[in-house]
Amino acid sequence: MPNIKELEDFVSQVRRDIVRQVHNVSSGHPGGSLGCTEFFVALYQEVMKRKEGFDMDGKDEDLFFLSNGHISPVFYSVLARSGYFPVDELNTFRKIDSRLQGHPTTHEGLPGIRVASGSLGQGMSVALGAAQTKKLNGDDNLVYSLHGDGELQEGQNWEAIMYAAANKIDNIISTVDLNGQQIDGSTNEVLNLGSVRAKFEAFGWDVLDIEKGNDMEAILEGLKEAKSRTGKGKPVCILLHTIMGHGVDFMMQGHAWHGKAPNDEQLEKALAQNPETLGDY
Numbered sequence: 001m002p003n004i005k006e007l008e009d010f011v012s013q014v015r016r017d018i019v020r021q022v023h024n025v026s027s028g029h030p031g032g033s034l035g036c037t038e039f040f041v042a043l044y045q046e047v048m049k050r051k052e053g054f055d056m057d058g059k060d061e062d063l064f065f066l067s068n069g070h071i072s073p074v075f076y077s078v079l080a081r082s083g084y085f086p087v088d089e090l091n092t093f094r095k096i097d098s099r100l101q102g103h104p105t106t107h108e109g110l111p112g113i114r115v116a117s118g119s120l121g122q123g124m125s126v127a128l129g130a131a132q133t134k135k136l137n138g139d140d141n142l143v144y145s146l147h148g149d150g151e152l153q154e155g156q157n158w159e160a161i162m163y164a165a166a167n168k169i170d171n172i173i174s175t176v177d178l179n180g181q182q183i184d185g186s187t188n189e190v191l192n193l194g195s196v197r198a199k200f201e202a203f204g205w206d207v208l209d210i211e212k213g214n215d216m217e218a219i220l221e222g223l224k225e226a227k228s229r230t231g232k233g234k235p236v237c238i239l240l241h242t243i244m245g246h247g248v249d250f251m252m253q254g255h256a257w258h259g260k261a262p263n264d265e266q267l268e269k270a271l272a273q274n275p276e277t278l279g280d281y
Helices: 004-025 029-035 037-047 070-080 087-092 122-137 156-166 187-191 198-203 214-227 263-274
Strands: 065-066 143-148 172-179 206-210 236-240
Touching: 004 029, 004 037, 004 070, 004 087, 004 214, 004 236, 004 263, 029 037, 037 070, 037 214, 065 070, 065 122, 070 087, 122 143, 122 156, 122 172, 122 198, 172 214, 198 236, 206 214, 214 236
Parallel strands: 065 143, 143 172, 172 236, 206 236
Antiparallel strands: none
């Protein structure tokens, strides 16, 4: 059984890493990163089958693709604290010649990064290609992907979503972070998405909701349920209902902290709300 307390301690440390990375260079995207922290920790610490070392082939293991690449601070923190690269490298976030660019890239050879994901809307296509490759190679492991709800306004997503169902790519679990916010405001105000569930279902996907997207037990249960639905002829979609900026009270709700760095005073407030549990870098 997962140790929920240990996972929640991990989450607290990752949240510290997120705000410290962004504060360090006065640049980055803390809001969505904080909102998806529990999801990343659950995925990398409990759910995905991972093998020792890292290679781009990704054979005989589960794979993850981050499509909304601007939430790189949470991705980098979880990768580092899961052993992919040294934790103290988080100090180089967004700096010149760093492997930890603002959006993940591959030419620096950062372990754990399988695709450059700065341009929104492309991650679904890449993840489906990887999933189809696994099926063709007889590899029964799964592919996971994460997408922003505002990102679904990009049309390429829907071509890929249609392709997945038409080709019965049933070894993928794609999660949509439904926080209702994007850089210019709420998704309802910018370009209303309507029912995301109805859209995915109309395109032939099996859809489930995790209503408490910032609750570790709910996420673990939801991911377990999603895995049980794979291999049955349909791609699987999780609608993850999160709160942007979760864990830092003044960053929660609204879109203001989508891409805004905390100042010194705000950093201290954020850190005070998230105790150090694994050691800062």
